[in-house]
Amino acid sequence: MSLSFDLLASNGAARRGRITAAHGTIETPAFMPLGTAGTIKAMLPQSVAETGAEIVLGNTFHLMLRPGAERVAALGGLHTFMNWRRPILTDSGGFQVMSLKDLRKLDADGVTFRSPFDGSEHRLTPERSIEIQRLLDADITMSFDECTSWPVERAAATASMRLSMTWAARGRRAFTERPGYGLFGIVQGSVYPELRAESVQALTRIGFDGYAVGGLAVGEGQAAMFGVLDVTVPMLPRERPRYLMGVGRPADIVGAVRRGIDMFDCVLPTRGGRTAQAFTRRGELNLRNARHRDDPRPIDERCACPACRHHSRAYLHHLIRAEEILAAMLLTWHNLHYYQDLMRGLRGAIEAGSLDHWIATFEEEQSRGDIPPL
């Protein structure tokens, strides 16, 4: 088997699993921090591991342009390059290429585009995307697809999804099976249940090591997203991991886990760390706000991250105002630690069969809001 997935427990539709990949195991439900350009921004890789992360995400688009996939391969692959010795999932480059708008030209075979870094011309096809991800040595490779835009008419969503399914089949043929390495297909179809069903059918007919739900978290809102999951997830093969791409806020993740999703990635904890935003048990807060200026308390006295163990809100506020790099370092660490705490909580609750109770507590704490100012 290329990539193994063990289902350890379930609680309703929610699943507690374990992926065994070439570079290690991943306890699911899992959150994957974003390592876009070969670094989880503002974190040493050993610090990322200390938060409890077992897998990170690398971006094909960024790495193919800079420093180049062949260069990373010559330097020993992405694990060695960035000194992250655990599993890595790479995206296919499709999402970023499609976002280029005026700088890219789509045809049935692939996409030609210009580098936003230096204007040079590049081409991505399903085959080249798979090749790049092999050069990067990704444990989990993603199919090259067109992430359907939002809002979108049914006709355009159909054409886009069917193109992605053709590309998925081509990617599957281009992918070389190796022990511990896997290829995931991506379900498209926007908010149209029958398109999602057609996409799942097409992908399961091809056969993948895992299935991602794509085209969400693009502006459709949480209710529509959960609606798509409600119709899509039950159609996915039980014995393969399920990955909800680009999601999300803590409440999005909790709702998706309840619906049977196993894997997540999102830019919010790392980007938030660079923009004064902290995620906590009691909701989100902005440490740039003057009400933190004299507050000797940590972000969360129950959090075990270095920012909360060693530093006051007043200090973090000061670092943010002074535009100090340490602000991004500490807040990113806190946010990644919080997200991993969230996943640990969810995994424990599924094992204990107490997910509903756990979620009720989660929602009660989130709704309570931040501690009042001193």
Added chain:
Amino acid sequence: MSLSFDLLASNGAARRGRITAAHGTIETPAFMPLGTAGTIKAMLPQSVAETGAEIVLGNTFHLMLRPGAERVAALGGLHTFMNWRRPILTDSGGFQVMSLKDLRKLDADGVTFRSPFDGSEHRLTPERSIEIQRLLDADITMSFDECTSWPVERAAATASMRLSMTWAARGRRAFTERPGYGLFGIVQGSVYPELRAESVQALTRIGFDGYAVGGLAVGEGQAAMFGVLDVTVPMLPRERPRYLMGVGRPADIVGAVRRGIDMFDCVLPTRGGRTAQAFTRRGELNLRNARHRDDPRPIDERCACPACRHHSRAYLHHLIRAEEILAAMLLTWHNLHYYQDLMRGLRGAIEAGSLDHWIATFEEEQSRGDIPPL
């Protein structure tokens, strides 16, 4: 005794000592990383300690303006505020205030100036500078002085130095003695030996816990700087620590240690860490240079810092080109580690009585230059 200094060994004019301050001991010769605004830029405080640093420097000017000395005091002092539990030396604010040029007005009593952050008006006098440093809870307080500009005529240098000596006496009276806390006087007089002598006389008559040599590293060049040390250091009391302010490159530090200096601070290792510059046994190198692009070797295979243990030059080059925060984090760590390695080497050589041999090896390695490209 306010601040104790034990002379453990000497080798020629060079000294191996130990300062015992309120928050811990400092082995000398010592290098103090710059913690300007309450953070050693791009470093967690525990990482700074891991490099071997035992004391850091805080800037009165920056901290009085943001977040404010009274605020830091209310939050438990600078050690608690930045979570650096070891000794801290604060400068007096004089150097930065004098650099403001058009934004400040000097009179015999002190300086009035406008904050470059928000335009608000502030005043520093010898007494207020001492008070701010007490509010910050500095283990070592520096006298408020006028750092004489360069180049400077003898008459102007004389007037400037004598003003600083008046202020030094006022600062001494304003300083409250406490066990483990000390006040340093600053020798001025530019490159004029008789002015340096007059300044040393004035300061030793007042009596300080340590003596700094100020007004150097302002553009006069290494030969002129060493010339000033050659005439100044022998006049300083043997039993008190000697601090060369704002110095310097590794070769400057080595030459000053040989001349009997015990303490140093400099922006170069931290600033260099944010501008692609690495300090090594074999000189300085710029990792932005394309020749590092495919180089799998570390900056220095004999260095034990995380950048050299875990990462290639190619990776560091990539991070720099991609403007990733991790570039500043890893290079700053490397540079601070190198500077502390340098100080460990100097201390060991003085203890062993082999400083001349150690310096010959240091100079030979530095002159050899960086390893050739692969």
